[in-house]
């Protein structure tokens with residue numbers, strides 16, 4: 298029995314340490330705060346009853362995780378403590394009672410938002426920001442001063458006021474929801490251009506604003522930090538002298554010196570008012586422009602705070618109230634499997650419809666086989682579904698107490714749900730794939746959809762539903778078949794649009810047919826690099842396709858290149874090279890390419906475009922900005938003909954900026970600031986003579 302407890306303690310410590318590491322160092326937590334707290338409480342209880350087994354590295358014996366290595370490490374003058382958590386009214390009453398045991402006089406509380414960001418300590422010396430340090434492990438943090446200076450709401454110099462010669466102010470750095478969404482969309486596009494598939498993109502993207510804020514603040518280059526706007530709210534001051542007698546007045550004082558403080562902060566005369574505040578904020582919290590994960594309740598009078606003091610980990614005068622994510626219990630009807638364009642298989646939980654935060658939830662993502670094992674899903678299980686920061690609901694736990702005696706665990710499907718091929722899973726990869734690239738229907742449809750996409754062949758008039766309709770009717774089997782389509786194949790063709798329940802039938806009329814055929818015809822002028830991207834070779838996104846097209850000049854050179862030649866091309870790694878070899882060793886693909894060639898698609902770079910006239914701009918990155926006597930495209934072509942590479946933004950590595958009329962003032966200012974060489978159109982022409 299005791300051996301068992303010792304083992305349980307050991308396992309919990311290892312688990313919690315890993316979660317701390319995921320949270321603080323990697324900024325990629327894999328469990329919710331609530332689950333973490335439950336585990337911590339379980340450990341605390343076991344340690345309390347078996348103190349002989351307490352391990353020195355137990356997370357209960359320290360404040361948090363480990364600071365990262367890259368930044369200068371700074372010891373906190375005042376340890377950065379965490380707060381005890383409460384989840385319900387009883388917990389709040391207990392907090393109030395504990396306070397009243399020590400304090401005889403009346404106690405006022407200040408309620409504030411609990412910002413879901415990263416704690417920061419800012420030191421000001423004679424009104425100037427001199428140091429910014431992250432929480433780290435609570436004792437030692439990272440010096441991120443230069444990064445923090447990019448945050449516009451943090452004053453580098455205070456407004457005139459009666460501030461102490463040196464003091465520290467603590468607060469939270471965060472990213473607004475809208476910024477997060479914009480940046481994540483941008484990252485997704487960049488990953489897509491690099492050839493990552495949907496699942497890989499989902500894996501790589503930041504899961505919520507807090508993770509992205511954390512990743513940003515820990516970047517090495519402040520210029521990169523500046524591109525990802527952060528914000529900060531300040532909520533506590535430390536100084537040698539007394540500033541104001543109450544916390545609320547100190548917040549007002551901080552605001553008068555130029556700090557952004559919480560406008561929702563409110564003095565509550567008792568715990569009943571605190572509860573009202575909590576309820577009120579719960580009703581408006583989704584409308585805030587940033588995420589919060591609860592409320593912080595602080596004793597208002599500083600003298601009372603001092604009297605209450607601290608435990609090893611938390612102040613006794615403050616606590617947090619955590620909102621639970623909207624959650625519902627429902628029955629799992631089964632697991633279905635979706636097949637993506639690349640053959641990646643995503644398991645989806647099919648649920649008995651349940652109302653959750655205003656919408657009916659019928660499905661939840663299960664990500665991959667490991668998630669099914671992690672949850673321990675069995676047939677007919679009742680599961681808890683949560684809508685966290687992410688849009689797609691997820692299953693957080695199984696109600697095991699509702700499970701029947703003889704229910705069987707789910708095993709991940711071994712065969713493709715669409716074509717019954719045996720699935721493969723490469724060592725070290727989380728995702729299963731269907732290897733039947735050339736016959737599996739959703740893969741074939743997905744490939745055609747990718748082919749017609751805006752960044753690929755940009756075939757106007759054709760949409761996903763038409764493609765599926767044409768495929769299901771056997772009119773097209775692959776993207777080469779598009780070029781055989783006739784009016785008679787399309788006119789009057791009926792197919793279904795819309796989701797289950799709201800399905801409608803549409804039929805193609807003359808105008809649509811005309812548009813589709815015109816779009817297909819126009820696609821024959823699409824340059825080779827985009828045709829190459831459209832082929833849908835795994836890991837060959839827009840950027841890689843461009844590089845390959847430029848380096849090899851035509852499709853045959855690429856098809857014949859061996860792995861060494863391919864991976865010798867700048868930035869084409871061995872993994873990408875392997876995928877290219879795989880694609881061209883499939884006779885089916887070669888046959889499709891032959892069909893496309895005879896349809897008249899461009900399979901070589903247009904020699905006029907890239908024919909080198911000189912190497913005068915070799916190795917140089919060039920940005921053209923503004924209007925010129927010739928078209929911008931013509932100017933860009935000229936730059937390429939002389940070995941230069943056109944880029945779209947001003948950065949430190951930009952070699953040359955060709956400035957035209959009406960150039961954007963921001964670009965001009967940035968180029969000036971970075972000392973980028975600027976020339977006029979005439980000077981460029983002179984240079985290239």
Ligand code: IVH
Pocket residue numbers: 378379380409410411412413414415416417468469532533593612615617
């Ligand atoms: S006060 C001595 N106020 O929550 C404790 N913390 O779980 C001072 N946080 O490390 C903390 N909003 O990063 C305080 N209005 C607020 C807060 C807040 C978010 C964070 C902070 C702290 C963590 C504790």
